[in-house]
Amino acid sequence: MAPRTRLTPGVLLAALALLVASVAGATLIGAAGLGWQRVVGEVWAQLTGGVSPLSAREAAIVWQVRLPRVLLAGLVGAALAVSGAAYQGVFRNPLADPYLLGAAAGAGLAATLVVVTSAGPAVVPVAAFAGALGGVGLTWVLSGVAGGGTAVLLLAGVAVAAFLTAVQTFVQQLDADTIARVYTWMLGGLNTSGWDQVLRTLPYVAVSAVALCVCARLLDVLSLGDEEAASLGVRPGRVRLLVLLAASLATAAAVSAGGLIGFVGIVVPHVVRLLAGVGHRVVVPLSLLGGAVFLIAADQVARTVLAPAELPLGVVTAVVGAPFFALVLRQRRERVR
């Protein structure tokens, strides 16, 4: 029997192969109708220094529009899924998601304020990033810092989210003209992305991902409960602080780049648990890779189904995610029986 709590090289390689395939697939096929054979020709030409079948403008679509967008989708998906896995581990609750502690509400309020004050679209990602961290920070302060325990933290998160959402709705109502723009941002999307955004998002996601993968075994120890973890020499409060800090940073970066994209943080870790194993040393790294694959695929659907119009990414993840989630729950129920 394969160990379901440790990552085997075979499973890791399979996940990496899936990631490479999804990046390649999404780069080759897009709304511009370049034809995937010709894009392959362009890539081949770049590698060998030959003549490309694409015009300069078409080549720019591939390298300056598609590829950064695919990579950004991968980064955002990875960040949300790995944060979801971390939150579920810390709260020992399968329904915890990265927006639980006020990240979404904080980002929503900040983004709305920017839209309403017409500070310009370039400021929105910065504001969303600050708002997400601000929301989580407020929750943390309200819960009396780690000592309050996970239940208090969770309730503080609910309170902060409700309050910030109410303020956001109020601000939005004051300025009815901007509702459509706020709404579009809320539903999530990556349509303003370029290499800049990829490079801005990458460091946060990379640092958080490394921190969370390193903490995976400690999350396993934490799953025994605080007292037992303490009796094994682990300090639950410290581990929680570190993990939530890393997960919140990744979430803020994701929200900043893609708005509020739901379901990734819940669906992906659960699918990983169902397919690959249960321990955090499996769930955390595979959620990272699986989240990237899932969002790249979802974004592919979002930008091609109604081309040249785009579906909001949050709508696609929910439409795909909700039924899939129901299926997973059904499977789990049958397994538990």
Next chain:
Amino acid sequence: MSRGDTVELRDVSVGYGGPPAVAGVSVEVPGGGWLAVVGPNGAGKSTLLKGIAGVVRAEGSIVVGGQPLAALPARERARVLGYAPQVAVVPDGLTVTDYVLLGRTPHLGRLAKEGRRDRAIAADVVERLDLTRLAHRELRTLSGGERQRALLGRVLAQQPRVLLLDEPTTGLDIGHAQALLDLVDRLRAEDGATVITTLHDLVFTAQYADRVLLLDQGAPVASGTPEQVLTEANTTRHYSAAVEVLRTSAGDPVVVPARRRSLRADDGII
């Protein structure tokens, strides 16, 4: 495994922030000894054990093998003391082997993973506790007795010099309870580990522990050999129970309830 160490408690109080739940405990357990902490519900038995384990804050002096625990970092302490709670949290999907391996935590580098040696130690523990057949089974699918053995396995994988077991026979029938206590006694003899348990069963207490500490309302009220502590007077007073103390054929005291018969024919009331 290493020899058991003497455990000395001097004026120890343990609490959860408010007034201490148990206070003024002084007791000494020689290396390789077995101390049973007994007392009525809410007397502070489990709290005292958690205080010794360092899971709950304790005041006063706790010295193990000549070393004050207060001076030890959390990880060092976890290599000296192994603690098994009364009811262990059972994470979803974990197998017995995975669970036992988590006991190696205080021996690993802060971020390192288990190595060959850790796996060998875990496999050895699994074999000693007769869990080999269940090694790849999920914890959730085990019976109460098997689960208690797995919990003991996780504590043993810590290779502690002192075992702190909170009501290890909870939920076990008489046969399984006896088997588990025999097992603890065997481990104590083989490894020389010092054992401190809370126990609510006074019959088992008399047969396994070599010293007994009786707590009532957070204070120590009697301490000594089972013979000295488990008397009719002590039990009647601190448990508010009507009891008789009988003897086994081996001479161990047996505290049994004696039903109160308020209406007796020979009292002349009826």
